[in-house]
Amino acid sequence: MNLFVEGFIKAYQLIFAGAPSVLAPLLLTIQVTGTAILITVLLGLPIGMMLGLKNFRGKQTLVTVVNSAMGLPPVVVGLFVSLVLWRSGILGSLGIMYTPTAIVLAETIISLPLVIGLTFSAVQGLDVKLNWQILALGASKFQLYKKILFETKIAVAAALIAGFGSIISEVGAAMMVGGNIEGQTRVLTTAIVLETRKGNFDVAIALSLILLSIALLINVLLTKTQRQGANLGGGRAWI
């Protein structure tokens, strides 16, 4: 019990003092997770929507692949990305191993299937007659997609929350492809592992509190957007 109390006290001291051992991982986590989720959204939303709207040969296989990929263990992604990015690997000459770019790459791979899969199921769930109606009213393809995104706002927001949650909390891939290098690739999760390993439980708790706060903050904001979407969508009931 003493450890907890000591930890919390030290945590407050560190946070308010702006200690670099705590601020640097915080900043990097935001940058890396933010970039990864941005790429995931730009790629995942269109792909998920197209999967949901179009029918083509091999669609069922692709859907199965995406669904399976949602359960990809992050540490496995880390290992495979390492094998590719190591100097001895195919893309070794790029020299991005042990850089934040490598972490962004791994995290994008982890969150992409989630966003694609959940967007796909959201769009798939729409009544196809709605699409016909929109098209019948003279909408272009682009306008159709915009409208569908609007209709599925709640579910898409849920996809983003899931995608974001999967990467801000993951440690295996970030550790492997980033190397947990001080001041370069040390994010909140890998910093927590290191400080715990060194027995600096107070610092580890401080980092954990910060991580939890960020996750909470982002999710509160995303959930708020989700609610706004519900209200704008013609007063659809908030269940």
Place this chain on the structure above:
Amino acid sequence: MSLVLALVLFATILAGCNAKTTKRESLILATTTSLYDSGLLSKILPDFTKETGIKVKTIAVGTGEALKMGQNGDADVLLVHSPEKEKEMIAKGYIAKRTPFMHNFFIIVGPKKDPAGVKNAASAEEAFRKISKADATFVSRGDNSGTNNREVKIWENSTTKVTGNYVKTGQGMGMTLQVANEKGVYTLTDEATFLSLKDKIKNLTVLLSNKKALKNTYSVLQLNERKVKFKKDLANKFQDWLLLKKTLKKISKFGKAKYGKALFIIN
């Protein structure tokens, strides 16, 4: 509200991008977790970067992985402490030069009660024999690290079966010590890690510190350019700097103030 969030997010990402574009020469140093966790590298490496402008990416893994990284050219220079495995690598042609430069000692730690009577052992091998005889629990790193290699060697030399209660953590020295501390059992550790964690592992006490035989030697390894593709110039600059008198002097002072005893002794 979400617009504000998006703007803040963009700002931070942009800030990150700017930082990434400043290109500096960098080299990858593969080292062991026990050396890294002692804090020595965090203390001395900034000097190297200041003097040469070369960034050092320190990857702390087990000796086994570090040696493998060297073999594959995924690291430019190695700092390890497993003499036998290092000599194997030299024989295979991957290492051009091995320079042992500092050492400390392995010690056997365990519960004050000491049910196996390790305190009275004359050597590490005898201590292990006693632990095996008493069927006492022994925690091993089990991760092919320098410390693990030495531990396995002692078991071999003790010509006794490993104790019935043998626990493998597969983790670094710090974690392994914490596990041993929680369970109140025996383990082999390097003195530096033990000292740096002393107040957190109050359940454990030093039971055997037989100086000569448990010497723990750290070496810097230079890869062989004929077999491995790596950043030779940067690696040489690093090795030259590491072996400078002033760097070694700084290393020899490390830990004195905090632990009352230097964690590493220069050869």
